[in-house]
Amino acid sequence: MPKTVATDQAPAAIGPYSQAIISGNFVYVSGQLPLDPKTGQMPAKAADQAKQSLENVKAILEAAGSSLAKAVRVGIFMTDLAYFAAVNEVYATFFKDSFPARSTVQVAALPRGAQIEIEAVAEI
Numbered sequence: 001m002p003k004t005v006a007t008d009q010a011p012a013a014i015g016p017y018s019q020a021i022i023s024g025n026f027v028y029v030s031g032q033l034p035l036d037p038k039t040g041q042m043p044a045k046a047a048d049q050a051k052q053s054l055e056n057v058k059a060i061l062e063a064a065g066s067s068l069a070k071a072v073r074v075g076i077f078m079t080d081l082a083y084f085a086a087v088n089e090v091y092a093t094f095f096k097d098s099f100p101a102r103s104t105v106q107v108a109a110l111p112r113g114a115q116i117e118i119e120a121v122a123e124i
Helices: 044-064 082-094
Strands: 003-005 020-023 026-032 071-078 099-104 116-123
Touching: 020 044, 026 044, 026 071, 044 071, 044 082, 044 116, 071 082, 082 099
Parallel strands: 071 099
Antiparallel strands: 003 020, 020 026, 026 116, 071 116
16 A cells, blocks of 8 residues: 655645655655745745755655655756756755756746746655
8 A cells, every 4th residue: 555655844735645655665756846844935046946845855755764865766847947057056966976867847837936846756
């Protein structure tokens, strides 16, 4: 049976979905907006949004008994690919030794007016 993951160290889901699901030996983290879990606020700059989204992913992975070091895939959604270099710079501070497979796509819009949303899959 899949197991739901929830932590107050990341923002609560803003819709009918879970922060993450553990299934088998993997944890699937839902897309994380750059919301500060304590204040609900969102940074203005794309690089700061990427950092907050990755902090949220990290917190959820740790709550699931995993970590960023065990990530096998990351998906990044951004409203403007002009943020690509700034996001990569932040991303490289979270993933140092081996990089997970990744896709990055530009989307028309994200919830709450965010510029960045990040999802991940990791081993447990």
